[in-house]
Amino acid sequence: MITHGADRWTLSDRAVRYWCILPMLLLLIAFNIFPLLTSLYISAHDYRRGIHRGLGDAKFVGMDNYRANLNSPPNQEPWKSFQRTAAMVVVTVSLQTAIGFSVALLLVRKFRGREVITALLLIPMTLSPAVVAAFWKYMFNADIGIINELTGITGAWSGYSPRAFWSVVIVEVWLWTPFMMLLSLAGLNAIPPSLYEAAEVDRASAWFRFRHITLPLAMPMVLLGVVFRVMDTFRLFDTPNVLNGDAMGQDTTLVSVLLYNRAKNDSANMGIGTALAYLLLIVAVALGNIAVHYLAKMREREKTRGAA
Amino acid sequence: MSITERRAHPLAVAALILYAAVMLAPVAWMILTSFKQPADTTAAVPSFIPAPGTQPAGSVFFQPSFENYTRQIASPTFGRALLNSTLVAVISTLASVGLGAFAAYGFSRFRFAGSNDWQFFILSTRMLPAMAVSVPIAWMYQQLGLRDTHLGLIILYTCFNLSFSTWMMKAFIDEIPTAYEEAALLDGYSRLQVLFKIILPQASTGIMATAVFCLIAAWNEYAFALTLTTMRANTVPVEIAGVAQDANVVYGRLAAAALLFMLPIVVFTLLMRKHLLRGITFGAVKG
Numbered sequence A: 001m002i003t004h005g006a007d008r009w010t011l012s013d014r015a016v017r018y019w020c021i022l023p024m025l026l027l028l029i030a031f032n033i034f035p036l037l038t039s040l041y042i043s044a045h046d047y048r049r050g051i052h053r054g055l056g057d058a059k060f061v062g063m064d065n066y067r068a069n070l071n072s073p074p075n076q077e078p079w080k081s082f083q084r085t086a087a088m089v090v091v092t093v094s095l096q097t098a099i100g101f102s103v104a105l106l107l108v109r110k111f112r113g114r115e116v117i118t119a120l121l122l123i124p125m126t127l128s129p130a131v132v133a134a135f136w137k138y139m140f141n142a143d144i145g146i147i148n149e150l151t152g153i154t155g156a157w158s159g160y161s162p163r164a165f166w167s168v169v170i171v172e173v174w175l176w177t178p179f180m181m182l183l184s185l186a187g188l189n190a191i192p193p194s195l196y197e198a199a200e201v202d203r204a205s206a207w208f209r210f211r212h213i214t215l216p217l218a219m220p221m222v223l224l225g226v227v228f229r230v231m232d233t234f235r236l237f238d239t240p241n242v243l244n245g246d247a248m249g250q251d252t253t254l255v256s257v258l259l260y261n262r263a264k265n266d267s268a269n270m271g272i273g274t275a276l277a278y279l280l281l282i283v284a285v286a287l288g289n290i291a292v293h294y295l296a297k298m299r300e301r302e303k304t305r306g307a308a
Numbered sequence B: 001m002s003i004t005e006r007r008a009h010p011l012a013v014a015a016l017i018l019y020a021a022v023m024l025a026p027v028a029w030m031i032l033t034s035f036k037q038p039a040d041t042t043a044a045v046p047s048f049i050p051a052p053g054t055q056p057a058g059s060v061f062f063q064p065s066f067e068n069y070t071r072q073i074a075s076p077t078f079g080r081a082l083l084n085s086t087l088v089a090v091i092s093t094l095a096s097v098g099l100g101a102f103a104a105y106g107f108s109r110f111r112f113a114g115s116n117d118w119q120f121f122i123l124s125t126r127m128l129p130a131m132a133v134s135v136p137i138a139w140m141y142q143q144l145g146l147r148d149t150h151l152g153l154i155i156l157y158t159c160f161n162l163s164f165s166t167w168m169m170k171a172f173i174d175e176i177p178t179a180y181e182e183a184a185l186l187d188g189y190s191r192l193q194v195l196f197k198i199i200l201p202q203a204s205t206g207i208m209a210t211a212v213f214c215l216i217a218a219w220n221e222y223a224f225a226l227t228l229t230t231m232r233a234n235t236v237p238v239e240i241a242g243v244a245q246d247a248n249v250v251y252g253r254l255a256a257a258a259l260l261f262m263l264p265i266v267v268f269t270l271l272m273r274k275h276l277l278r279g280i281t282f283g284a285v286k287g
Helices: A013-043 A064-070 A079-107 A114-126 A129-139 A146-151 A163-189 A193-201 A206-234 A238-244 A255-264 A270-307 B010-034 B067-074 B076-109 B115-127 B130-144 B150-174 B178-186 B191-202 B204-220 B223-228 B236-245 B251-271 B273-280
Strands: A002-004 A009-011
Touching (some): A013 A270, A013 B191, A079 A206, A079 A255, A079 B010, A114 B251, A129 A238, A129 B204, A163 A238, A163 B010, A238 B236, B076 B150, B076 B236, B115 B150, B150 B204, B150 B223, B150 B273, B204 B251, B223 B236
């Protein structure tokens, strides 16, 4: 489809269209579809890395691995890990949203040094969760950690301690509250000033303005942030694994941590872990689709608002 | 009067300063720790204030030293991890921005059957939990000889960032009026010339912002690096998180290593602050 012109080579529109998109699609397909097919294959087999020489040696078991996961008692893995993950999502995302939105409400007002404070407050979300968690582990140390020293708490934050779950919550809230703050700020800044002027004329109370103007108009951006945070927390791995990855079956063994530990074990049937991964994938893709459609809707709304 | 034009109450400012102090305290503690000698990091009583000269045990003062930094920089394992991180992050960023720019132009300017579906597919690849695909990818990499190689991580991070870079750059390219291109095409420019001489220069800020986001994601990534690398291609997050599990960890050096690793990305992000929002919302909203 390449035609040689007088002094330059040109491509037809059709060729450009394919050459633009094709390389990227092929790469994504190769590194997404292929692993997913392999995953599907493994999940239908009893495959033990320590025993079988290759995937070909593994015994076909059909849907048994899925059944093993789905039929396990609710107070055991993997259901326990799903429950912990759900609890982690609810607790961290609520805290991130409540704190982030409140701080944003303070930050939209004018004051000296606002730019600097906003910039400083964004720092945690740019850091590598695994790296900062490694340092938080030191701060949570039962004997020499600064946190126990300052709060007067005695005892561990790791292992099977009931505080282990909260150590992950604290680090996650610290890391991602800035994210919710940033989105809340964007939502608040986009509210048309004319609405407040009208409310002023009507002598509406501060609470009325907040309840009927600020909250509903900032909400789409806040919800967008919530959707992203829910998705990310759902697959949370870095912080619980670094803070408390040594033992299994504790409050910080979230779904991703469980998957990682099952995959590490050479003598375990990888099929069961992979089947669980597939179940997780289905939930994650469903969540992802909600997010994507929400984004598309927001984009449409922005367009119509821009056109009006 | 807009909500943004109102002045803040002094109490609100005080509350914000207090909040900022709490949020930044862990970073401040990290900086202090990085200048401490081993005995000061493990003392029963924490010391907060650097002071010259030898300090008595149990005081709030400690004698600062640069030893953690000099030793950390000289450490061959850390140096290698830092080199690995840099190579993997920079090359994968260039690749994902390059391929993404073409794809973004394609999606932005050409309508074709299933275009929206493909775009959703692209974005949903970013939603996959790393741990849900790590087993098949590890297996695949074993067959291809890509385990524990830079190339393996580069390809994976490129794929991971490609979906994001395509979406974000498409949002920037969508905003460039098609009138320029049409005029250029009438003047006898080819499509490729239009892309290189008109579109890419006009979208340059958007491309820069996208690059920073890809760089941050690749620089900070941990889960894939943990499962796919061991000795040769391990990155700094894996190295530091591994050191933290060690019973004999030197906390001052851990803090120094973390700070050395974090500094470039923090500076970078603060410089690109204006584009932060747009990157987060995948270009959906004007930042």
